[in-house]
Amino acid sequence: MNKIIETNGLVKKYKKTTVVNQLNLSVEEGDIYGFLGPNGAGKTTTIRMLLGLIKPTAGEIQIFGKSLAKHRVQILSQVGSLVEYPSYYGNLTGYENLEAIHQLLRMKDKRKIDEVLTIVGLTKAKDKLVKHYSLGMKQRLGIGLALLNSPKLLILDEPTNGLDPAGIQEIRELIKDLPSSYGITVMISSHLLSEVDQMANKVGIIHEGQFIFQDHIQELRKKSTGNISMRVNDPHLARTILHKDGLNVSLNGKNELMIHEHEDSKIAYIADKLIRQQLAVYRIQEEKRSLEDIFLEITHKGGEVS
Numbered sequence: 658m659n660k661i662i663e664t665n666g667l668v669k670k671y672k673k674t675t676v677v678n679q680l681n682l683s684v685e686e687g688d689i690y691g692f693l694g695p696n697g698a699g700k701t702t703t704i705r706m707l708l709g710l711i712k713p714t715a716g717e718i719q720i721f722g723k724s725l726a727k728h729r730v731q732i733l734s735q736v737g738s739l740v741e742y743p744s745y746y747g748n749l750t751g752y753e754n755l756e757a758i759h760q761l762l763r764m765k766d767k768r769k770i771d772e773v774l775t776i777v778g779l780t781k782a783k784d785k786l787v788k789h790y791s792l793g794m795k796q797r798l799g800i801g802l803a804l805l806n807s808p809k810l811l812i813l814d815e816p817t818n819g820l821d822p823a824g825i826q827e828i829r830e831l832i833k834d835l836p837s838s839y840g841i842t843v844m845i846s847s848h849l850l851s852e853v854d855q856m857a858n859k860v861g862i863i864h865e866g867q868f869i870f871q872d873h874i875q876e877l878r879k880k881s882t883g884n885i886s887m888r889v890n891d892p893h894l895a896r897t898i899l900h901k902d903g904l905n906v907s908l909n910g911k912n913e914l915m916i917h918e919h920e921d922s923k924i925a926y927i928a929d930k931l932i933r934q935q936l937a938v939y940r941i942q943e944e945k946r947s948l949e950d951i952f953l954e955i956t957h958k959g960g961e962v963s
């Protein structure tokens with residue numbers, strides 16, 4: 658797979674404060690890369706460096722396999738971006754807004770405007786004044802403006818900020834298709850894993866300017882396997898019996914046994930043991946942690962995913 662973005666030891670310092678610390682970011686062709694971290698983690702600063710808006714204090718940025726420092730103009734002509742809120746003319750229609758940028762870019766073929774309207778799902782609303790658009794529609798128009806120059810890479814900084822669930826879903830649907838239908842690699846930042854969960858194939862999680870996780874989302878999912886809970890008629894007696902046997906169990910807030918063993922054979926052994934002691938076992942289930950739980954856990958701990 659071709660590397661689309663690769664950073665090596667990227668650092669940004671403001672006076673003595675290190676905001677981005679030794680970041681080795683890796684985005685491959687066709688990725689939808691979810692760039693995650695709590696507020697203030699350093700996402701926007703990183704994105705601004707990738708877009709050549711601010712200079713790194715140290716480290717290297719390669720985009721499309723070329724040094725950004727050396728080939729800035731050429732690289733950025735193939736990158737579309739939306740950082741913070743899009744700028745548009747409220748008194749013009751969606752179509753006219755796209756047309757204005759189309760002219761600025763000295764583009765000739767107006768079919769590109771219609772294509773972009775289709776991608777961002779604004780064809781029906783193209784003749785409506787933008788000041789009457791919903792926030793979600795405005796964000797989609799912003800993405801449309803970023804797509805006009807047919808970029809190979811689209812970088813979006815928190816595009817779902819302030820949107821309601823329906824608006825978030827609309828953005829998600831449109832982004833999902835970009836790599837497969839249009840060959841566009843996407844990097845999207847968010848402070849909520851749930852927002853990128855259903856579209857990103859890869860995630861990078863930063864905390865205080867450093868990566869605490871960067872890999873395929875399935876790797877994060879694997880970590881969501883949790884403990885086993887077991888409902889029994891006498892949980893205190895059950896716990897005593899199992900402790901005597903040296904098994905690692907505790908009680909949760911719902912007075913259920915929490916079994917910190919994952920092997921099926923151990924679970925079967927425990928259930929069998931309790932039943933032989935005349936206890937009734939009502940329910941055994943795996944307590945999955947959601948990805949959001951894992952995300953909050955690791956960003957609060959600021960450490961490794963357990």
Ligand SMILES: Nc1ncnc2c1ncn2[C@@H]1O[C@H](COP(=O)(O)OP(=O)(O)OP(=O)(O)O)[C@@H](O)[C@H]1O
Binds near residue numbers: 696701
């Ligand atoms: N120009 C600046 N001068 C000094 N400190 C800055 C500057 N820009 C950003 N920071 C600090 O760098 C840290 C990271 O900010 P950044 O905006 O990159 O975080 P973020 O992850 O994008 O968070 P958010 O989602 O809140 O924007 C913050 O503590 C911020 O106050």
